[in-house]
Amino acid sequence: MAVFMQSFLSGILIGGVYALIGIGLTLIFGVMRIINFGHGDILMVGMYLTYVLFTWLHIDPFVSVLITFPLMFLFGGFLQKVFINRVLHAVAQNQILLTIGLGLVMSNTAMLIFTSDYKILTTSYSSSTLQVGGGVTVSTPLLISFAITAAVTAALYWFLLKTDTGQAIRATAQDREAAQLMGINVKRMSILAFGLGSALAGTAGALISPTYYIFPQVGGGFTLKAFVITVLGGMGSVVGATLGGILIGITESLSAVYISSGWKDVVVFVLFLLVLLFRPSGLMGKSRT
Amino acid sequence: MANPVLKPVAGILVLGALFALPRFVDSPYALHMMILLFMSISQGQSWNILGGYAGQHSVGHAAYFGVGAYTTMMLMHAQQVAPWLGAWAGVGMVAVVALAIGSICFRLRGPYFVLASIAVAEILRLSAINLTGLTNGAEGILATDLPPFKIGATVITDFSTKVPFYHAGLALALATITITYGVQHSKLGYFLQAIREDQDAAHSLGIPISRYKNIALVLSAALTSLAGSFYGVYVGFVDPPTVLGLDVSVQIMLICIIGGMGTLWGPVLGSLVLVPLSEALRSNLITEALVKAGVVNADSRTGLFLKENLSHAHVLLYGVLVVLVILFMPDGLMGFFRKLASRRQREAV
Amino acid sequence: MAILEIHKISKFFGGLAANSDVSFSVEQGAIMGLIGPNGAGKTTLFNCITGYYPPSRGDILFDGQRMNGLEPDKVCMLGMVRTWQKVRPLPKLSVVDNVMVGALARTSSLKTARALAMEQLKVVRLEHRAGFLAGGLPIGERKKLEVARALATQPKLLLLDEVMGGLNPAESEEIIQLILDIKARGLTQMVIEHDMKAIMRISDRIVVLTSGEKLMEGPPQEVVSNPEVISAYLGESHA
Numbered sequence: 001m002a003v004f005m006q007s008f009l010s011g012i013l014i015g016g017v018y019a020l021i022g023i024g025l026t027l028i029f030g031v032m033r034i035i036n037f038g039h040g041d042i043l044m045v046g047m048y049l050t051y052v053l054f055t056w057l058h059i060d061p062f063v064s065v066l067i068t069f070p071l072m073f074l075f076g077g078f079l080q081k082v083f084i085n086r087v088l089h090a091v092a093q094n095q096i097l098l099t100i101g102l103g104l105v106m107s108n109t110a111m112l113i114f115t116s117d118y119k120i121l122t123t124s125y126s127s128s129t130l131q132v133g134g135g136v137t138v139s140t141p142l143l144i145s146f147a148i149t150a151a152v153t154a155a156l157y158w159f160l161l162k163t164d165t166g167q168a169i170r171a172t173a174q175d176r177e178a179a180q181l182m183g184i185n186v187k188r189m190s191i192l193a194f195g196l197g198s199a200l201a202g203t204a205g206a207l208i209s210p211t212y213y214i215f216p217q218v219g220g221g222f223t224l225k226a227f228v229i230t231v232l233g234g235m236g237s238v239v240g241a242t243l244g245g246i247l248i249g250i251t252e253s254l255s256a257v258y259i260s261s262g263w264k265d266v267v268v269f270v271l272f273l274l275v276l277l278f279r280p281s282g283l284m285g286k287s288r289t
Numbered sequence: 290m291a292n293p294v295l296k297p298v299a300g301i302l303v304l305g306a307l308f309a310l311p312r313f314v315d316s317p318y319a320l321h322m323m324i325l326l327f328m329s330i331s332q333g334q335s336w337n338i339l340g341g342y343a344g345q346h347s348v349g350h351a352a353y354f355g356v357g358a359y360t361t362m363m364l365m366h367a368q369q370v371a372p373w374l375g376a377w378a379g380v381g382m383v384a385v386v387a388l389a390i391g392s393i394c395f396r397l398r399g400p401y402f403v404l405a406s407i408a409v410a411e412i413l414r415l416s417a418i419n420l421t422g423l424t425n426g427a428e429g430i431l432a433t434d435l436p437p438f439k440i441g442a443t444v445i446t447d448f449s450t451k452v453p454f455y456h457a458g459l460a461l462a463l464a465t466i467t468i469t470y471g472v473q474h475s476k477l478g479y480f481l482q483a484i485r486e487d488q489d490a491a492h493s494l495g496i497p498i499s500r501y502k503n504i505a506l507v508l509s510a511a512l513t514s515l516a517g518s519f520y521g522v523y524v525g526f527v528d529p530p531t532v533l534g535l536d537v538s539v540q541i542m543l544i545c546i547i548g549g550m551g552t553l554w555g556p557v558l559g560s561l562v563l564v565p566l567s568e569a570l571r572s573n574l575i576t577e578a579l580v581k582a583g584v585v586n587a588d589s590r591t592g593l594f595l596k597e598n599l600s601h602a603h604v605l606l607y608g609v610l611v612v613l614v615i616l617f618m619p620d621g622l623m624g625f626f627r628k629l630a631s632r633r634q635r636e637a638v
Numbered sequence: 639m640a641i642l643e644i645h646k647i648s649k650f651f652g653g654l655a656a657n658s659d660v661s662f663s664v665e666q667g668a669i670m671g672l673i674g675p676n677g678a679g680k681t682t683l684f685n686c687i688t689g690y691y692p693p694s695r696g697d698i699l700f701d702g703q704r705m706n707g708l709e710p711d712k713v714c715m716l717g718m719v720r721t722w723q724k725v726r727p728l729p730k731l732s733v734v735d736n737v738m739v740g741a742l743a744r745t746s747s748l749k750t751a752r753a754l755a756m757e758q759l760k761v762v763r764l765e766h767r768a769g770f771l772a773g774g775l776p777i778g779e780r781k782k783l784e785v786a787r788a789l790a791t792q793p794k795l796l797l798l799d800e801v802m803g804g805l806n807p808a809e810s811e812e813i814i815q816l817i818l819d820i821k822a823r824g825l826t827q828m829v830i831e832h833d834m835k836a837i838m839r840i841s842d843r844i845v846v847l848t849s850g851e852k853l854m855e856g857p858p859q860e861v862v863s864n865p866e867v868i869s870a871y872l873g874e875s876h877a
Contacts, residue, residue: 022502035400035403035404049486065372083612083616086616087615087616090615090619092399092400093346093403094615094619096346096348096403097546097611098401098611098612100348100539100611100618101608101609101610101612101615102608102612104539104604104605104611105605105608105609106608108604108605108608110607111604111605112598112605115598120331152551163300220535224407224408224411227407227408228408231401231404260419262415262418264414265411266412266416266419267416269408269412270412273403273405273409273412276393276397276401276405277396277397280397280401
């Protein structure tokens, strides 16, 4: 039972970070109907940014979120304005290919700068754990990152629900044309959404950097995971992505313990295919009939 | 070409020259480049049938490339089955895999199809890593001892040079081009293009959508599998990332995007651009040329940096090319040339 | 003799009825007009008949065969083909290739298909556009292309969904002549149309739908003079 609780708990904690990644992707999809295949690579950029800030300026990875978030926001806005914006009305496969291409550029530029070696960011608390009781322990960095995730998610919900700009973003996601007719600057909303989505992915990168290997190709796996999360939650749904992230965290964590860590990703992908087939609008969405 | 005699004659001359090339060129490096070119054409042409003609943009073709390569290599390594027989077992395996994938993925459209195709390829890659008993896991399979190729009792070749690989690669590339030509000039090709252009309209015109999508998928997958088997045997080694990785899927697709999807010569053009460029980067030809031209000093910091890193840059180049092509010539080189030609026509009028 | 019999067709989306208990039959060789205000369920009915949605209730009999739940391609092969209200050319194929796709439903020979396609292009007077890309045609010609492509599948019943929508009077007149030509060749047609004058001229009988139900059915003269029909239409134009 302790083993179950242990892995369930760490599943929820890592799921929080997954939720952040998923929300970023779903936000971009919601506003622009574009699936960002470079999402994981944006997260990778966030990881290296954190790494650089830590090794050169000795800024703690969790503190560096304050720098990573705005920088990644600008980076995302730049990507949208310069590249993505030009294919908003192109056929879907060209949008997909463009984001794949941008992802390749990001990961291989990282390889040129940092080589393909695995980097580890070791903090004083990287391997420390916390007793929760009943023989259950949790990793301290995971716990901190979950707390930050929760704060960021709460702030994001507040932004989307309570501010004018947030409401404009949601209106654009609901119906782009209607939003435009109502005088919402949808181009600006697109830049904001891509910026926000990238900032969230970058933040997730910063948060996991104390516990993950950092290497140029790390993004691919996260891109796929982000897809799984958003499809589970229903494409475009922020609440769905939040829950989907946590669900994936738990699934992964439990299957690593009860099946094997080598197969945990397979379990996630099989789950993904099942959802695509039987609940294409997501576990939380309405069924399609 | 306006002259109806000139075209076939030119074709036969080019073909003859290609087959005879190893008699005049004995540089293994040149032959290696040609073999890579043939393989790239075969890969691109195979993807083209499903992605270019039927409009189903699979980003999971590594699944078929890898399963073909693995089947052939496993049979050769464990059972001493000659690869030219094992490759057909690979095709059989891949046909089964493709039909299974088709039954899942073809229920989905657009981006969902793309996502599902990636997921399936990833499941296969992870399985290859985890099923160590069958695939030797992450270490991969090394099998370089090829039995001699005989017809009757006559030994045709013992594979001691690159020449037999050259001819096998050429034959494979020609076969894929011929098959694509056949598809394009048949009911199948018309139906696939109709599905690509508008699935609902195609359905109303009497086209059984899922049957034709599955035909395109199995054909495309079987040819990709042959390319995979050829790759495995030529290199003598397969492991999960090199034959089942997402990069492989992207690279296969890229050949068609650069050349022009849904055109007969698109994958050939794409390969002619991609293979030399990425090889030049991989083998440091560019750095050497820069050094030779006196642009950089070989021992300077820049020179060393280029030498060390430019060889990894070929994937970066893929990325840059995709971005440029999508933004500036979304119909690939073929589309670009067509546009030029029609502009010239209009100016002439 | 009726070639198409619709028996109490209903189609529900969620709890909403897009069609409820619609029944009528179409005589061999006739033109049946289908009219009604926007949202009356005309296109839904076409979709049910041609296999895009299975009807929730009721039966569709075509040429004596029950059609419910057949896929659109089977429906086409049995001899019913439709055009689309919002035209759906295959934009990157040439005009003649578009029509060939239709012709290939009945033959595997490209040569035969091409000959048949050229024939249909002549019927709709589009043969001079054969080599053009379908995506580049103006709307009037795209509408004709739809008809030619549908005819190329060699149907027994042609369902036309607002082929005159968005056309200028001269173009509409051409389409009216085309429909009458097709009738003269003995082909049965069912036509959804908004233009009352046009539908009065071409139809042998008319079915009026409002809010998913059949309001009435009869020859054109009877339909125009029916007070309920007039109020349904006036109601729409005053709304």
